[in-house]
Amino acid sequence: MTINEKQDEIIDEFDLFEDQLDKTQYIIDLGKKLPPMAESKKTDENRIMGCQSKVWVDAELKGDRLYFYGDSEPTAQISKGLVGLLIRVLSGEKPEDIANADLYFIPRVGMGNLITSLRAGGLASMIERMKAYGRAYSTVKQ
Amino acid sequence: MQSAIDTPLDIQKIRQDFPILDQQVNGRPLVYFDNAATNQKPLPVIHALTRYYEGYNANIHRGIHHLAEQATAAFEASRRAIQEFLNAKHWQEIIFTYGTTDGINLVAQSYGRHFLKEGDEIIISTMEHHSNIVPWQMLCEEKGCILKVIPVNDNGELLLDEYEKLLSEKTKFVSCVHVSNALGTINPVKTIIDKAHAVGAVVLIDGAQASSHLELDVQALDADFYVLSAHKLYGPTGMGVLYGKRAILDAMPPYRGGGEMIKEVTFAKTTYADLPYKFEAGTPNIADVVAVKTALEYMAGLGKEAIAAHEADLLHYATEQLAGLDGLRIIGQAKHKIGVISFVMEGIHHQDIGVILDQQGIAVRTGHHCTMPLMQRFGIAGTTRASFAVYNTRDEVDRLVQGLRRVQKMML
Numbered sequence: 001m002t003i004n005e006k007q008d009e010i011i012d013e014f015d016l017f018e019d020q021l022d023k024t025q026y027i028i029d030l031g032k033k034l035p036p037m038a039e040s041k042k043t044d045e046n047r048i049m050g051c052q053s054k055v056w057v058d059a060e061l062k063g064d065r066l067y068f069y070g071d072s073e074p075t076a077q078i079s080k081g082l083v084g085l086l087i088r089v090l091s092g093e094k095p096e097d098i099a100n101a102d103l104y105f106i107p108r109v110g111m112g113n114l115i116t117s118l119r120a121g122g123l124a125s126m127i128e129r130m131k132a133y134g135r136a137y138s139t140v141k142q
Numbered sequence: 143m144q145s146a147i148d149t150p151l152d153i154q155k156i157r158q159d160f161p162i163l164d165q166q167v168n169g170r171p172l173v174y175f176d177n178a179a180t181n182q183k184p185l186p187v188i189h190a191l192t193r194y195y196e197g198y199n200a201n202i203h204r205g206i207h208h209l210a211e212q213a214t215a216a217f218e219a220s221r222r223a224i225q226e227f228l229n230a231k232h233w234q235e236i237i238f239t240y241g242t243t244d245g246i247n248l249v250a251q252s253y254g255r256h257f258l259k260e261g262d263e264i265i266i267s268t269m270e271h272h273s274n275i276v277p278w279q280m281l282c283e284e285k286g287c288i289l290k291v292i293p294v295n296d297n298g299e300l301l302l303d304e305y306e307k308l309l310s311e312k313t314k315f316v317s318c319v320h321v322s323n324a325l326g327t328i329n330p331v332k333t334i335i336d337k338a339h340a341v342g343a344v345v346l347i348d349g350a351q352a353s354s355h356l357e358l359d360v361q362a363l364d365a366d367f368y369v370l371s372a373h374k375l376y377g378p379t380g381m382g383v384l385y386g387k388r389a390i391l392d393a394m395p396p397y398r399g400g401g402e403m404i405k406e407v408t409f410a411k412t413t414y415a416d417l418p419y420k421f422e423a424g425t426p427n428i429a430d431v432v433a434v435k436t437a438l439e440y441m442a443g444l445g446k447e448a449i450a451a452h453e454a455d456l457l458h459y460a461t462e463q464l465a466g467l468d469g470l471r472i473i474g475q476a477k478h479k480i481g482v483i484s485f486v487m488e489g490i491h492h493q494d495i496g497v498i499l500d501q502q503g504i505a506v507r508t509g510h511h512c513t514m515p516l517m518q519r520f521g522i523a524g525t526t527r528a529s530f531a532v533y534n535t536r537d538e539v540d541r542l543v544q545g546l547r548r549v550q551k552m553m554l
Contacts (some may be wrong), residue, residue, distance in 0.1 A: 020168055020501040025552050052509060053495045054525075076491040077553055 007105035012107035031080030037071035050125035059133040098134030159184040170503030173538045177286035178529035190436040196432040220435040226334035229359040234417040237384040242350040243273040245369030245384035252397040267292040269322040272512040298325040299472035313343045320352035324511040325474025326482030355480040377437035378430035398423040436519035457531040481530030
């Protein structure tokens with residue numbers, strides 16, 4: 001599935017919910033399903049700044065695909081869900097596709113204050129980090 | 143569950159004075175519990191602002207035309223109103239600022255830089271807002287002064303015996319918050335001031351949170367400086383007050399240079415204006431200064447005691463109701479508090495609480511509340527804070543409790 005196909009799938013899933021709270025619940029549940037990151041990977045280097053809660057993202061190139069791993073401090077379940085959502089869209093894709101991805105699903109899923117609140121600073125930083133990995137590995141390949 | 147207390151206030155009628163409260167947020171009626179950050183403005187204040195701009199906007203003091211005279215009269219009438227509100231002895235002791243932070247910086251930069259020297263000690267407390275920490279740290283770095291900190295106990299009360307141990311002939315300045323924004327604790331500022339004066343130190347009290355909840359009397363307190371922000375007392379944003387004892391203000395050099403603060407300017411030498419204008423360089427925030435008088439009149443009309451009684455009832459009720467939630471711990475259980483409840487919930491990040499409450503139309507504040515050292519004292523990264531104003535109700539407290547139950551259901 002391409003990045004855009006995954007985005008469309010997520011938009012369809014969120015369309016099932018009318019209520020903001022249900023959407024948030026869905027994100028929390030996504031976070032709960034996210035495999036925990038190795039403690040050794042929760043380094044300052046992997047920490048995403050701009051989040052009020054602690055969030056880490058790491059990446060690994062396997063063949064021509066880039067895989068992401070992420071986690072948050074245990075209590076910050078919404079952040080963890082948001083990392084999970086981004087991983088679902090971007091992980092396992094080619095670095096250049098990640099670097100060039102237009103993440104249109106974010107405004108379309110209507111997550112309201114999850115996106116517009118302070119947390120958006122964190123979300124934007126998570127996206128920026130993942131795209132930076134995409135750019136870095138595209139460069140390496142060239 | 144409507145409020146059944148001995149308040150003479152008709153809260154539903156008061157709420158009609160605050161049009162902003164009558165709206166839906168995320169499909170639910172707004173509950174505004176972020177009053178310690180800024181409270182909402184009643185119609186008379188909003189009208190005072192529009193009346194000013196519609197009727198008599200003009201630059202003040204030097205104009206000789208009608209509008210300038212009208213604006214100047216209204217501006218200076220606000221100064222007298224603040225003087226009365228604080229029970230200051232002289233109107234010249236009331237300096238208009240941009241807010242509490244601005245007032246503290248003025249004192250640190252003018253009084254501090256002029257009168258404090260290397261090795262002098264400045265005492266603040268653990269529960270200070272960053273705005274009453276950083277200006278003193280900057281001064282200490284520049285002048286080589288030493289910052290000392292009054293600790294707090296587990297209830298969030300200042301340890302006065304520890305404060306006494308910090309005081310010595312080296313103590314030249316004490317800057318302390320009247321009411322903690324993060325915990326709601328009302329500090330015994332009269333005692334703090336008296337003890338500081340006993341060693342010859344000068345005292346500033348940060349009244350940002352106290353001003354809309356407590357009766358203020360700077361003469362009875364014997365405060366050397368008292369600072370506050372208008373937007374926390376139902377007035378406009380971007381406007382504050384520095385009260386200072388006349389003799390001290392007179393001895394202080396100006397803080398900013400510009401128009402209004404001068405007597406005469408030549409390229410050889412400038413002489414400065416008298417108090418209070420010496421500290422009011424540039425065109426001030428005229429409209430907001432004018433409107434703050436209306437805010438004070440509004441509060442006086444309701445009665446500060448009645449407001450305090452209503453908020454105390456909300457605090458008591460909320461404390462009781464929140465105690466019924468598993469895993470909720472209130473941070474700050476001082477004996478004397480205003481209507482502020484800060485709390486943490488086991489296993490749930492404060493920001494997630496804030497987001498999910500917002501989705502239910504409930505506005506609270508989450509985070510460190512610009513009091514990071516205080517959060518460190520309690521070993522936490524932040525809290526969720528609900529803070530009450532005169533227009534809040536017990537029904538809204540019930541909404542908060544239901545909202546938190548929903549948070550728990552979603553998270554745990």
